[in-house]
Structure formats: C-alpha cells, structure tokens
Amino acid sequence: MKNFFLSHKQAHLIAFFAAYFLVALAIVIQKKFNLEPCPLCITQRIIFMVLGGLFLIISFIKPNLLIKKVSLFFLSLTSIVGMIFSFKHILIQSKAIDVPSECGVDLNYMFENFPFSKALNLLFKGTGDCSHIDWTFLGITIPELSLMAFILFFIYAMFLFRANVK
Numbered sequence: 404m405k406n407f408f409l410s411h412k413q414a415h416l417i418a419f420f421a422a423y424f425l426v427a428l429a430i431v432i433q434k435k436f437n438l439e440p441c442p443l444c445i446t447q448r449i450i451f452m453v454l455g456g457l458f459l460i461i462s463f464i465k466p467n468l469l470i471k472k473v474s475l476f477f478l479s480l481t482s483i484v485g486m487i488f489s490f491k492h493i494l495i496q497s498k499a500i501d502v503p504s505e506c507g508v509d510l511n512y513m514f515e516n517f518p519f520s521k522a523l524n525l526l527f528k529g530t531g532d533c534s535h536i537d538w539t540f541l542g543i544t545i546p547e548l549s550l551m552a553f554i555l556f557f558i559y560a561m562f563l564f565r566a567n568v569k
Contacts, residue, residue, distance in 0.1 A: 414563055415462035418556065422455030425552055429545070432538060441533040443492040447549045450485040454556055457481060471564050478560035485553035492546035495533045 409417070426448050433440055440448070461474045494500045514522045536544050543551075 411466045412462045414566075415458045418458040418559055419455045419462065422451045422458065422556070425549075426451050426455075432545075436538055438537045441492075441535075443488060443495070443533045444545065446488050447485060447492070447546070450481060450488060451549075451552070454478065454481045454485065454553075475560055475564040479557060482553050482557035482560060486550060486557070489546050489550035489553055492533060493544070493550065496536050496544060496546060498534065 429440070429444070429448055432438065457474075457477055461470075461478075464470055464474075466474075491500070538545060540548065
C-alpha cells in the first residue's frame with residue numbers, strides 16, 4: 404500500500420480525538436436534552452475512552468511490525484467489545500431481549516446498594532432503563548450510532564495496520 408499522507412502519530416491522534424469527541428458529544432446531548440444515561444450507555448462511553456486512550460498511547464510508540472500487530476490486536480479487541488455492548492443495547496431497545504423491569508436501577512444506585520460484583524454484573528447485563536429510546540438522530544438511536552462508530556474504529560485500525568505509516 405502506498406504511503407499514508409499522515410504520520411503514524413497524526414493518524415493515531417486523529418482517532419484519539421475522534422473517540423473523545425464522541426464521549427463529549429454524548430455528554431452534550433445528555434445535558435442539552437436532560438437525559439439520564441443507562442448503564443450500557445455509560446459502558447459504551449468507557450469503551451470509547453479506552454479506545455481513545457489506546458490510540459493515544461500507540462501514537463507515541465515507534466511503529467514496527469510487532470508494535471503494529473499488538474496495536475491491531477488491542478484496538479480490534481476493544482472495538483469488538485464496543486460493538487458487542489452496542490449491539491446488545493440495540494437488541495434490548497428493540498425488545499429482542501427481554502430485560503426484567505425490576506433491574507431498572509440507575510448506575511449510582513447499583514454501586515451504592517449492591518456488592519461490587521453484583522453491580523458489575525447488572526452493568527454488563529443491561530437494565531430495564533436501557534430499553535428506553537430517549538433520543539434519535541435521523542431516526543438512528545444512540546446505541547446504533549455507537550455501533551457504527553465502533554465499526555469505523557475497527558476499520559480504521561485495520562487500515563492503519565495495512566497502511567505504510569511512518
């Protein structure tokens with residue numbers, strides 16, 4: 404593949420800023436429309452921050468084949484985990500997965516009133532409030548937008564691996 408027009412550092416920093424921009428955008432939407440994010444929304448934000456952090460760290464490491472392979476592995480793994488959580492959220496919102504309403508507690512309540520392991524279990528399961536669609540953009544829900552973003556980050560990571568970025 405021809406040389407990429409951006410340096411290794413620039414290409415990875417763009418992805419870092421994009422990931423954190425998405426988190427900031429989610430917070431702006433939350434504040435502007437007075438929305439309360441569900442546990443799966445919070446989880447997806449955390450995954451975006453981890454993904455952005457990985458891109459930032461990788462931007463400062465001199466690329467060689469081993470570094471590129473390790474980077475691809477961790478970026479791909481993180482993107483796939485994000486896709487899984489987003490897809491599960493989409494299934495919950497579309498009522499394809501039945502989530503009991505009694506687990507519809509918010510994040511603060513979970514961590515204050517349940518043992519840590521139980522709270523984490525509920526967080527990763529999704530809760531009743533994860534089934535509500537509070538906001539859409541052009542008919543696309545936030546989890547659907549997140550899924551698209553995780554897919555794009557996955558493709559971008561693959562592209563950077565194949566590109567001859569120096």
